Amino acid sequence: LRIEHIKNMIAMQPDTTIGHRDKAILLTGFMAGLRRSEIVGLDVGDVTFEPEGAVLNIRRSKRDQEGKGRSVPVPRGHHEETCPVRALQRWLAVYGVANGPLFVRLDPGAGGERLTGKSVALIVKKAAGQAGLDSNLFSGHSLRRGFCTETARAGASEREIARTTGHTSMAVLAGYVEAGTLFDQAAGRRLDL
Secondary structure, three states: OOHHHHHHHHHOOOOOHHHHHHHHHHHHHHHOOOOHHHHHHOEHHHEEEEOOEEEEEEOOEOOEOOOOOEEEEEEOOOOHHHOHHHHHHHHHHHHOOOOOEOOEOOOOOOOOOEOOHHHHHHHHHHHHHHOOOOHHHOOOHHHHHHHHHHHHHOOOOHHHHHHHHOOOOHHHHHHHHHHHOHHHHOHHHHOOO
């Protein structure tokens, strides 16, 4: 996912309860470079707000089976409509629940059931389609991978990126960065054709 993709996906979300939830998932998942399991594993109490943004307490993840956890900063965005912190605050205001899962099913009869990783993938695909993108090219992992490539393109070091994403394998992270910045370093860009 590129920045322009995320912006287009957010612009297409309706001003509904589901739209607010999905905006919060898309923007938070992207800006924090989260795995699907980390997104759906969040509880309301895992989010705290600071003047600079939000802090997510990731209690457990793929590479942290012991559950040591980590704190992930989510800085405020530059634009109100695409600010992940504002999206989280709006979702919490609309959701109106003080504890339990942060992101839940909203279909009738779901009763506040936590979303699954597959749900996040479907939300990403649906949003991509709404934005006129080929939804087959995107998955729940696109949020994490997109964060890595877009922050690298913006000049963030691999160490800075890994501090947010929790990557323990710099080789995996380097693969994301290289794929996303392939044309940034292309020698042919120097030619006047």
